[in-house]
Amino acid sequence: MILTGLVVGALLGIVMQRGRFCVTGMLRDIFLQRSWRTFTALMVVIAVHGVGIAALTSAGVISPEYEGFAPVAVVVGSLMFGLGIVLAGGCASGTWYRAAEGLVGSWIALAMYAVSSAAMKKGALGGFTTWMKQWDTGLTTVPAALGVSPWVFAILVLVVAGLMVRHFLLKERRIAKPATPSNRPRWKRPLHFYTAGALIGLIGVVAWPLSAATGRNDGLGITTPSSNIVKFVVTGDGGSIDWGVMLVLGLFVGAFVAAKASGEFRVRVPDARTATRSVAGGIMMGVGASLAGGCTVGNGMVQTGLFTFQGWVSLVFIALGVGLGARLWLRPTTSPRVSRGATGATGTDGVTTSTAASGSEDGTYSTSESLDNTLTVASDGRSIDPAPIGSGSVGSEPLGVATGRAGTTSGSAVFGGFAAVPDAVGIKEKTQASSTLRELGNGYYALDSLGAVCPFPLIDAKDVMTTLDSGDHLVIDFDCTQATEAIPHWAAEDGHEITDFREKGDASWQITLRKA
Structure with a gap:
């Protein structure tokens, strides 16, 4: 029984x-x-x-028994x-x-x-x-x-x-x-x-x-x-x-x-x-x-x-x-300021990576900062979408962040369905930390919330959206299952258009919002 x-x-x-x-x-x-x-x-x-x-x-x-109210x-x-x-x-x-x-x-x-x-x-x-x-x-x-x-x-x-x-x-x-x-x-x-x-x-x-x-x-x-x-x-x-x-x-x-x-x-x-x-x-x-x-x-x-x-x-x-x-x-983990215009460095493989030093004064980092799973932008303005978790690459582009040397990347190591976070114990140097918000060009911005526990993907998305202009697009990558309902519902209530929403791999999604 x-x-x-x-x-x-x-x-x-x-x-x-x-x-x-x-x-x-x-x-x-x-x-x-x-x-x-x-x-x-x-x-x-x-x-x-x-x-x-x-x-x-x-x-x-049944015969429920009740404890006295203390x-x-x-x-x-x-x-x-x-x-x-x-x-x-x-x-x-x-x-x-x-x-x-x-x-x-x-x-x-x-x-x-x-x-x-x-x-x-x-x-x-x-x-x-x-x-x-x-x-x-x-x-x-x-x-x-x-x-x-x-x-x-x-x-x-x-x-x-x-x-x-x-x-x-x-x-x-x-x-x-x-x-x-x-x-x-x-x-x-x-x-x-x-x-x-x-x-x-x-x-x-x-x-x-x-x-x-x-x-x-x-x-x-x-x-x-x-x-x-x-x-x-x-x-x-x-x-x-x-x-x-x-x-x-x-x-x-x-x-x-x-x-x-x-x-x-x-x-x-x-x-x-x-x-x-x-x-x-x-x-x-x-x-x-x-x-x-x-x-x-x-x-x-x-x-x-x-x-x-x-x-x-x-x-x-x-x-x-x-x-x-x-x-x-529960406060936003991203900076509310969006940098207009290209910033960053271009490597020999033609990929521009926008990075910024971040992190708190005590040397700790948010989940998204420690993950450092950064979106990249090609020199011709097209965005390079991260590979689905577990795939390792998209086309000929390596998964990760270009460092200026051909074929050299950094980011989350992914193997056998496990998302491993190097430096997750707080030993990452501050100068290596990456901003989770990226300008992709042509009115597109990318918010990397992979690794952020709920409700931070929604909190950060709402915070970033207030800094964008009407018609701008925000591409959000996240792996919090609760956010699959929370983000679309918030977008619908606030009148933002969802132009794309797709599953990227096991417990990984990408949604694109167009600001009303």
């Missing part, structure tokens, strides 16, 4: 990966985009979950978790499925998340967790406190979610339909946010009785299962391997299969800054989720569906943490 967790997890991983379903991005959009469009998908999950759990409880199929632990932990997921680049479930897409930064965050949550739950920091939770109000669910049926709230949330979905679907119809890669088969295209939300809600409803049948009286969960994996690895305690552990392992397997089948898997090594943020973010996630009693799944989906004080208060403060983290750390 425990293997049903693996099946449910695999289905969850497939849906999350194909739906680009990340609660971090949904909450982040409220603050960065001033939009509740993607957050509506989370409301769909809560609504489906709420109705399903109410039905199962009323029928006597406000200090929930508020502090949720704020910390919200800050952590901004640094890590994804929430708990999002980190699991992004790790399955090949993002090494997510592997790092996942390891730190699992270790820190294990320390907080049953390890050296367990005493601190108990101390933080000592201020227990005794409150459990909102319906119980008000003396009303859970069905009142289930139906209310369902109506609110339905109205939100209707509003944003009607709004989408009034704008130009966001483009999809022209050379991508229909079956490889991602699920709509709201479809993914409904499916995740249904999976959550099915998960509860299957989990309860094995003695684990709970539904979807990420934090405790992740900590149990660490406990098993360290102690060998077979009792740690429960239905929840099977769930998260299945999530990883399902997401990997979905990413591999759709051509969205490629191992991507982070630069020093991204790796450092992943470490810090993962630790904050583990500590925060343990204090709050759950992550964006445990609290943001399950406890909200149970209409507990813990779930809804936690969701609010996770959102506030995300908003604060976005304000502190």
